[in-house]
Amino acid sequence: MKRVDEVLVSLRRIIRATDIHSKQLSKHSGLTSPQLLILMAISKLGDVTIGTVAKDVNLSQATVTTILDRLEKRNLVRRVRSEVDRRRVHAQLTEEGNKVVEDAPSPLQESFVEKFDQLPEWEQTMLLSSVQKLAELMQASNIDASPVLYVGDVTHHLTGTQGR
């Protein structure tokens, strides 16, 4: 098995692990990772617009909107339309939202954090720079792959349900 394939296998494992953790978190605390992440971002940034939150948590605006819908329904977050620029919508934590954020655990594996913190410093540094490098490579790949149509005729075999 090639090295690059092994990297991808590990990445898939990591992605799955975070997903499974999110489900566990939700069972215990009632909130999933992205929900918590967004709450924490709002708490950190104060009275922010939805777009800013999206950038901060690295999710698309549309995704943040739907997650905010759920958080608003639970009274953890309030939406306030800006007076200055009425296109903007600000998100604020409610009283309850504040409490939840204070009591909440890390949105990502707490025991992972512990384990990581126990590693020697050189290893932490190495892991961090590795994962940063990978993220960078992938992001760059996405960007310069987008205009290239590297598959020609696969679509021919399909029924065409894909078209919008």
Add this chain to the structure above:
Amino acid sequence: MKRVDEVLVSLRRIIRATDIHSKQLSKHSGLTSPQLLILMAISKLGDVTIGTVAKDVNLSQATVTTILDRLEKRNLVRRVRSEVDRRRVHAQLTEEGNKVVEDAPSPLQESFVEKFDQLPEWEQTMLLSSVQKLAELMQASNIDASPVLYVGDVTHHLTGTQGR
């Protein structure tokens, strides 16, 4: 910002990048990454049951079922109920499915692969071992975190819509 948090930020970037790539792939080839992954698994394993496929691609059976629904609708895959044990369902590639698999690009970023391959060997090795280490840490965290209820009272603040 703590190192561990930066790791998690990078992981989120990676997760997003793979997702975006999957969408791009689907636009060009009509198939998303998981769909391609499952097709390739079936091609590799031959006449397999759904459960075996699920294990091989590291996804839940339920997920594989829904993806197979889509693949079957497009005539890339056939389902055949086993004669020996009628609980089992075998998945087979159709003629078209075979063609698609042959023509298909890597289900994961092709240009990422290129970029990765161009790195010096020591760096490839380092990246691989880093990501493996992280995957291991996360998986271990999931396992030994599951019985621990590390959040006590967050649920109190919620409306209780969560219960099934």
Add this chain to the structure above:
DNA sequence: ATCTAATCTTTAGTATGCGAATCATTTTAA
């Protein structure tokens, strides 16, 4: 002043992905 382009958010549509519940079937045990 008004038309146009840009900006911000939401909506619509599609695809993952999971656990839990359900259904059909097979195996095991009484």
Add this chain to the structure above:
DNA sequence: TTAAAATGATTCGCATACTAAAGATTAGAT
């Protein structure tokens, strides 16, 4: 032999997540 347990797949309900397009509003240019 037949009732109970286990197994394999599907269905259901929910939550992400994306892009594209629509809606609303503002800013800029003529």
